[in-house]
Each structure stands twice: as C-alpha cells, then as structure tokens.
Amino acid sequence: MRVLLSTVGTRGEVQPVVAVATRLRSSGHEAVVCAPPDFRAWVESLGIPFVPVGPELRGTAEQGERVLPTPEQRRQMIDGTVAAQFAAVAAGADGCDAVVGGGALAIAAHSVAEHRGIGYVYASFCPITLPSRHHAPPVFGILGEKQPDGTVDNATLWAEDARRWNLMWGEAVNSRRAELGLAPVADVRDHVFTARPWLAADPTLAPWPDANDPDVFQSGAWILPDDRPLDPELEAFLNAGEPPVYLGFGSIAAPGDITSNVVEAARALGRRTIVSRGWADLAPVDGAPDCLAIGEVNQQALFPRVAAVVHHGGAGTTTAAAAAGTPQVLVPQVYDQFYFAGRVEELGIGSAHRDGGSLHAALAGALGPEVATTARALASAVRTDGATTAARRLVEMTRIA
Known part of the structure; x- marks a missing residue:
C-alpha cells in the first residue's frame, strides 16, 4: 500500500x-x-x-x-x-x-x-x-x-x-x-x-x-518519536541550576516583547530561561548567564527537565508539554491556540496569558505546586x-x- x-x-x-x-x-x-x-x-x-x-x-x-x-x-x-x-x-x-x-x-x-x-x-x-x-x-x-x-x-x-x-x-x-x-x-x-x-x-x-x-x-x-540527544551546551545549562523556564513560539510569529517579558517574569520568580529562537528568531534580551538561546530541539527530551513551558499554544507543543508532565503558560495568537489555552486552564496544568493580563502572574501560577502535581498526574493519561x-x-x- x-x-x-x-x-x-x-x-x-x-x-x-x-x-x-x-x-x-x-x-x-x-x-x-x-x-x-x-x-x-x-x-x-x-x-x-x-x-x-x-x-x-x-x-x-x-x-x-x-x-x-x-x-x-x-x-x-x-x-x-x-x-x-x-x-x-x-x-x-x-x-x-x-x-x-x-x-x-x-x-x-x-x-x-x-x-x-x-x-x-x-x-x-x-x-x-x-x-x-x-x-x-x-x-x-x-x-x-x-x-x-x-x-x-x-x-x-x-x-x-x-x-x-x-x-x-x-x-x-x-x-x-x-x-x-x-x-x-x-x-x-x-x-x-x-x-x-x-x-x-x-x-x-x-x-x-x-x-x-x-x-x-x-x-x-x-x-x-524523537531520540536525539540534547546539545552539550544545553545540557550544561540545565545541570547548572534549578529547572529553567522554556520559551518558544515554534514556526509562528511572536509578540515583539515576549522575550523580555518572559525573562523578566522568570527572573522575578528566581528562574533562568531557555529561549528557543524558532522562525521568529527570538533572542535573549541581554548577555546575562541566566538565559540561553537554542535552535531546533528535541522537546520530548527537554520538556521534562524544565519548570514550565511558555509557548503559543499549538497542538504539537501543548501535547508535548502535557506528555512531559510540565506546567504550561500559553500565549495564544491565532486559530486553535485559543482552544488549547482554555483546555490547559480547565485541566489545571497551566495558565493562559491574554491581552491585558499579567505574564508574571500567569507564570507564577503555573509554577505553583498544585499545578505541577496536576500536570505530572495528567501526563500518564496522554496517549x-x-x-x-x-x-x-x-x-x-x-x-x-
């Protein structure tokens, strides 16, 4: 066939x-x-x-x-x-x-x-x-x-x-x-x-x-399925401290201030940040060692090792984060991303950041112990x-x- x-x-x-x-x-x-x-x-x-x-x-x-x-x-x-x-x-x-x-x-x-x-x-x-x-x-x-x-x-x-x-x-x-x-x-x-x-x-x-x-x-x-190893530089960054926050918008456009807002919110919460450049070519806001920019990556290997995944809400990224048992913050832009933002909130595995909301509050909520526990429990149900x-x-x- x-x-x-x-x-x-x-x-x-x-x-x-x-x-x-x-x-x-x-x-x-x-x-x-x-x-x-x-x-x-x-x-x-x-x-x-x-x-x-x-x-x-x-x-x-x-x-x-x-x-x-x-x-x-x-x-x-x-x-x-x-x-x-x-x-x-x-x-x-x-x-x-x-x-x-x-x-x-x-x-x-x-x-x-x-x-x-x-x-x-x-x-x-x-x-x-x-x-x-x-x-x-x-x-x-x-x-x-x-x-x-x-x-x-x-x-x-x-x-x-x-x-x-x-x-x-x-x-x-x-x-x-x-x-x-x-x-x-x-x-x-x-x-x-x-x-x-x-x-x-x-x-x-x-x-x-x-x-x-x-x-x-x-x-x-x-x-x-993805069995690619993580880059040595990324491995070293992960091993150098507490699990960081991941930011990525994949292959879609991203709000112009998203990187600075996420890095600022993560720093205020005592977290480092991994910035996935993606097609929007996101980049760290400064040269501080608490932020690492990466290219295309094996999400299945990376997501279980981060504290939260901040992303656009595409079906693939949402599913990958859910399967990893990692809390999420969705910043929906178009089409089905609004649906997945709502589902993540309904299931208690993360939060959504919408216009007029506080990204700091959304990230703080996602990093809470109850959300982490719920996200880990739901992961076993993802097929x-x-x-x-x-x-x-x-x-x-x-x-x-």
Whole structure:
C-alpha cells in the first residue's frame, strides 16, 4: 500500500503527518509527504519521499507590523495556492491507494483522490475546528475577529463559517475541479472535511465533545518519536541550576516583547530561561548567564527537565508539554491556540496569558505546586500511539476498499 499525506502549514501540521508516514513505512508500506518546501531536507533525511507545495513559509513568522492584503491580492493568493496544491498533490498521488489531508488548508486533497478513484481521509488536529453543536467555530484571530460571546447559537455560527469557506475557496476549487472533469461542490468545507473526519488529538487533552459520535474517529495525537540527544551546551545549562523556564513560539510569529517579558517574569520568580529562537528568531534580551538561546530541539527530551513551558499554544507543543508532565503558560495568537489555552486552564496544568493580563502572574501560577502535581498526574493519561492507530486504520480502510 502507498499513501500520500498532504498538508499546507508549519511544523505543527507537518510533523504529525510525518509521524504517520514513518509508522506506515515501519510496517512495510509506502508513504509520501506533500508539504511546504521548508521541510524538504528534514523529511527526506528520514527516508520519506517528499513533494513540495507552494512557497517557503518561514518568512511569515518574521517580526514586524502585519500588512493585510487587499481583496485583489487575497484573490490572487487563493488562486495561487489552490493551483499549486492541485498540481503538487496530483503529482504526489501517483501510484497511491489513498490520500490523507492534514489540516484545514489541505484544499485539493479530496478532489485529487476523487479524480484518481482512491480513498481519502481528512484529519483535524484540534476538535474545535470540526463542526459540532457543542462548540463554535474557531476564529483565525489575525484580522481583528473576536471570539464568540455566546449570544449567537453554534448552529448559526457554523452556517456562517460554511458561507465564508465558499466565498473564499469555492470559485478557485470548482475551477480546478472542472479542469479534471469533476462536478462542482456546493459546500467546500464539507467537501474537505467529509462526513467522517478523523481527529488526530489526544482524548484527554483535546477530546471530541460527543464520545458516542460514530462519525468522528479520534485516533490520538500523531506523535513522532524523537531520540536525539540534547546539545552539550544545553545540557550544561540545565545541570547548572534549578529547572529553567522554556520559551518558544515554534514556526509562528511572536509578540515583539515576549522575550523580555518572559525573562523578566522568570527572573522575578528566581528562574533562568531557555529561549528557543524558532522562525521568529527570538533572542535573549541581554548577555546575562541566566538565559540561553537554542535552535531546533528535541522537546520530548527537554520538556521534562524544565519548570514550565511558555509557548503559543499549538497542538504539537501543548501535547508535548502535557506528555512531559510540565506546567504550561500559553500565549495564544491565532486559530486553535485559543482552544488549547482554555483546555490547559480547565485541566489545571497551566495558565493562559491574554491581552491585558499579567505574564508574571500567569507564570507564577503555573509554577505553583498544585499545578505541577496536576500536570505530572495528567501526563500518564496522554496517549503516544495515535500515529500507529491511524496507520493501522489506513491499511484496514484500503484493504476493505
């Protein structure tokens, strides 16, 4: 069996599909990953065939004032990404028995699978992104949108969400479908998500709100095992004192003052700081020895050794910190990060820092003994077999078909 795993996003979307690809390969099957070119060298170093799609994304995390595109620029961007996806996914699907679309921006995957007459699965990495009467749709948070205040019912909000999807993607998607001889789709979101989506999120950390819903298959988070050792300089820093605070925003943009605020709060609480540069190129505010800047790191090895993880609230980092049993402080910026900030607070494994709040207070709360005890207890409930479960189900699905 050969499977194409397609995603358009940053590390938080790419790493999970790579985890499933490695599980498929280890069980004797073939897998191909289609993702932005930023990840080509890494994926190919794992022995996985790679098909690039679209432009490099790293520049989108650079600091600075965000300039919103004009309506015409947005239309051109949409047409461009849809065309690039249809071409790349079609190339990657050669010889495949199924296509997996990972994340909401994998717009072309279902249409290509339909054209090839092969299986298709849509996978979400956060429950709030899937329609449900139990919650409202997420907002992207980059255009000034506000979180729902509960005055409008969820069914109405999801209907509005479907209309936005059609306005944004409908014309471009149906134009490409027509070129393939496929009928137009009336509801782009439902076409992408299907009536039976998969939820690649941990059931304890991010459960589907209706456990008896037969239409959503929750596999558990797709975690890629990592056995890389920590850098000697980082090891020496960890061994030189009490567990430090970790700060990292991964592959997204970060507030311009986040580093100075976290270092200041950590110092006030008697803690050192590790700053992960990430795509935003975060750096220490001074040359003091209580702060160390690092590059890409094995979170599975590092997180159990820090006192708290301060981050943006992406699904991957939130799950890694939860699995490590380490308290968290989430500073959400966009989309599903607001959901994970709420869940961390609800579960008592950390706190959220929102506009107008005190980062010092959020970090002090996360470093409290009760939070540490709760975080350690929850760690044992976080599943690590999600990618294996998903790979097994893909094989079974293809055999039945």
